[in-house]
Amino acid sequence: MAHSGTPRDSAADGGRKPSLSQLRSQIDKLDRQLVSLMNERAEFARQIGHVKQSTGQQTYDPSREETVLERVASANDGPLSNESVKAVFRELISGSRAIEQHLRVAHLGPAWTYSHLAALHRFGSAVDFVPVASISAAFEEVQAGHSHYGVVPLENSTDGRIADTLDNLSRLPVKICAEVPLRIHHTLLATCDRSAVKEVYSRPQALSQCRNWLARHLPAARLVEVTSTSAAAEMAAQRPDAAAIASRQAGVHYGLSVLAENIEDIAGNTTRFAVIGHADSSRTGKDKTSLMFEIEHKPGGLADALAIPKRQKLNLTWIESFPMPGEVGGYIFFVELEGHRSDLRLRRAIASLEKRCKRVVVLGSYAAAAPVG
Secondary structure, eight states: OOOTTSOOOSGGGTTOOOOHHHHHHHHHHHHHHHHHHHHHHHHHHHHHHHHHHHTTOOSOOHHHHHHHHHHHHHTOOSSSOHHHHHHHHHHHHHHHHHHHOOOEEEEESSTTSHHHHHHHHHHOSSSEEEEESSHHHHHHHHHTTSSSEEEEEEEETTTEEOHHHHHHHHHSOOEEEEEEEEEOOOEEEESSOGGGOOEEEEOHHHHHHTHHHHHHHOTTSEEEEOSOHHHHHHHHHHOTTEEEEEOHHHHHHTTOEEEESOOOSSTTOEEEEEEEESSOOOOOSSEEEEEEEEOOSSTTHHHHHHHHHHHTTOOEEEEEEEEOTTOTTOEEEEEEEESOTTSHHHHHHHHHHHHHSSEEEEEEEEEOOOOBO
16 A cells, blocks of 8 residues: 555546645655654664663664664665665664764774775764774774774775784784675776876775776876875865875865776775674674684694584685784684574584684674675
8 A cells, every 4th residue: 555645646646747846745744754753763762772771781782783774675665775775774773872872983094984984884973983093093992992893994805804903803802793894986086187197196905906997097197105095085185186096975075076986996896894892792693703713833723623613514704814923833813604603503613613722712793794885
């Protein structure tokens, strides 16, 4: 049955189409209903927050929020896209959460870097974003309790692991409580025409991911590495013959024109970000668990360790090795398995690893997330 606010079909109304004023009147009516329903939902969220506080639970539950977003997307019949519906609900959840607690979220700054965009996708805009100068600073913000959460890059589909993140995970007792796979779309931005560009600014990773495009279209331009894509956009805004590789949002912020879009060499370029905090996320039934382990430096040690998930029929979705600081030939390994640490098979796998390894650390369980952006 059609919603009461749906415009009447012209055939059912003698062929007459509703006028512009009639359509706008219906939208105004629906807007009032939406505002009322959003505030009603926010009130229930506030009550849930009170229950959580009385039982010592955290206000922010990333797994629950991921489940809600997937649920509303599955209920969507259009014409809005699932991404649009999720974006609306993400902000609604963010605003509702802020009634009870204003979160501080550290990210690699400044604003409108890809780390900032990942944080926006995860938390919405109703939080206090804390831009920091390095990945280590984001970890330190969380470890010291200055920020509730941090958003750090974990791996890129083109360039692989992010060594600084693995190094900090190996040293600091923080948890991975959510993931944000962000599609990275590089945009060439400037105040001039492409033919006038003599220099191109960006982070080393962004320049690397666009090297073939740049060689074809701007072969004479000098490539200049800077600290962030947002810094690149800011510098391009101040130079009449320079361009930046950054996000479209950074271009809007600094008043730059788009010279070319999606200039990344590999389609589907994605950076997976980790949300770090102090607690695991609750089980959703569609989860991942990250582990770090150190093995004896002997033949077959790694093969023995990796045979354990196989025996428990656990799917291994990610593995990285990382040199042990100060130990020649020593490595620690990062792995990601499908499932939650509370699942029986994962509990058995962790127990078996603890018997075979010198050290095992559960870095966190979190809901598997679909790519965004």
